[in-house]
Amino acid sequence: MNRAGPARPRARSGDGRAAVPWWLFLPSVVPILLFSVVPLLQGIYLGFTDYTLGAERARFVGLDNFARMLGDTAFWSSFRIGFIWTFSVTLGVLVLGMTLAMLLNAKLPFQGLARVLVLIPWAIPPVIKGLMWRMVYHPSAGFLNQWLLAAGLIEFPVNVLSDFTWALPAVIAVGIWTGLPQATVVFLAGLQSIPDELKEAAMLDGAGSWHVFRHVTLPLMTPVIVATAALELMWNFNAFGLVYVLTEGGPAGSTKLPMLLAYEEAFSFGNIAYASALGLALVVVVGVLVYFVVRNQYAGAGAGRAG
Template sequence: MLYSKKEFGQLQLLLPVILLVTVFSLVPLLRGIYLGFTDYRLGDPITFNGIENYIQLFKDEYFWSSFKIGMVWTFIVTALQVSLGLGLALLLNTKVRFVSFYTILILIPWATPPIIRGILWRQMYEPNTGAVNILLSNAGLISASINWLSSFEYVIPAVIVAGVWGEISKAAIFLLAGLQTISNDLYEASKIDGAGIWDQFWHITLPVLKPVLAAIISLTFMWNFNTFGIIWVLTQGGPGGMTRLPMLAAYEEGFKYGYIGYAAAIGNVMVIILSLMLFMYIRVQLRERNES
């Protein structure tokens, strides 16, 4: 008999999961990777074309600019989300009064769907009726209204602010959970040794928080690299492709122009970049574990 009775019982219970995951996740994914090596267009027969897509990608100016903006977006947004999130988590962890009330308010941007985040900021940036121009001109900082989302100069900072806004809360709540695992005794002991707040942060908080921080950074990095909805609503990748993140590029190639194979190739390149980042992260983690 191939399986023991026990294993058979387990397989029966797991069957729906195994079936769904195989048919709608594992197989499509493998097929997606394969399609990245074909010239497939919807409705046409599929022909394997080796690395031709990648040679073409390498020469494709749009692809390079999309990846460049993708990297700029991912690094800046991740850095700001995590550092601002950490700042907020540290503030909330001081256990001042009203913290649970504050936390509820802070959850709100995180609960806002990505599309609505885009709509909110679109209305904020609206040149004539939006709050940003009104506040800046009331403060005397600008004299003419700025068209934030269609100006080459301002569009990138504008979308970055909107992108950072939605996920600070998520980083803060996760990091706060990490901070709460640090025992108060450590701080008390260090206080007796004469450590200041800054010493405590560097020598107690950061080292203990490191695993949580590392996890949050790599997850946030992956999410940001795959951003789609908010940019779709804010700029649709414009003006002139300046905010065309890799996912938007892949979507356009695949579902707007029908170059399915080419879109899958972009997806494959994204996987390679993310895996490299993840690999570096795991290597750093392992090295540290070996050292300690």
């Protein structure tokens, strides 16, 4: 107490402000800069050049790659497929994830089993997910065809993954299976954080279950749903490994997502610059999508308050 003077600076250093040397961040930041930030900037730059694999140097060509993209049917088709894939998977994950979360929240039998099972697909790497589903879809060795045959829904086995009509829906189903666990876990936690009293009060006021869901549960869950939707949009538009293993983009490009097209351009044809430009187009599309999803949340919240 009587040595308050000298004690003060020590207390300040103990506060952690002056005591922790700034250079502690170097071992993390230097590698991130060298092997992450710099290559990303270079990659962005490459999108505006004519660089091909093994070329001496990259020549700046401005927006040429993007002009070429506009006339490239492969680009349009892959981005169209990307949109169908992204929206179907995201919607499927949101709807089924919410349904499953509500079932898991309803104190039904098998609940414990389901809560453990729902986590398992999450733990499985994309490559194995792809292989696993190839086995399910296989025309003679998979059980799906057997069931459909037995049920009389089809007359002969369909090789789903090499069928022009069925490949994309089949791949989307796997995408939903992949995204379901994480969304369900997040939704379940969201549901559990809604106080029962709110629902009970609504019920007492004579609201049916659908009304309770529509006017109590859903508005309270909006932030969680929007966050999940934004993440799903981002991940799905940039998806690669799963579909690469399932179909490699086939048959005849009918499941060639943008990332698969970019990979092919870069590593099969060596068109690095064009692949980078495709990557940039992806960033723009994903950015716009996420912006609209997140902005609508605020617009929705505003309208809700006004009404």
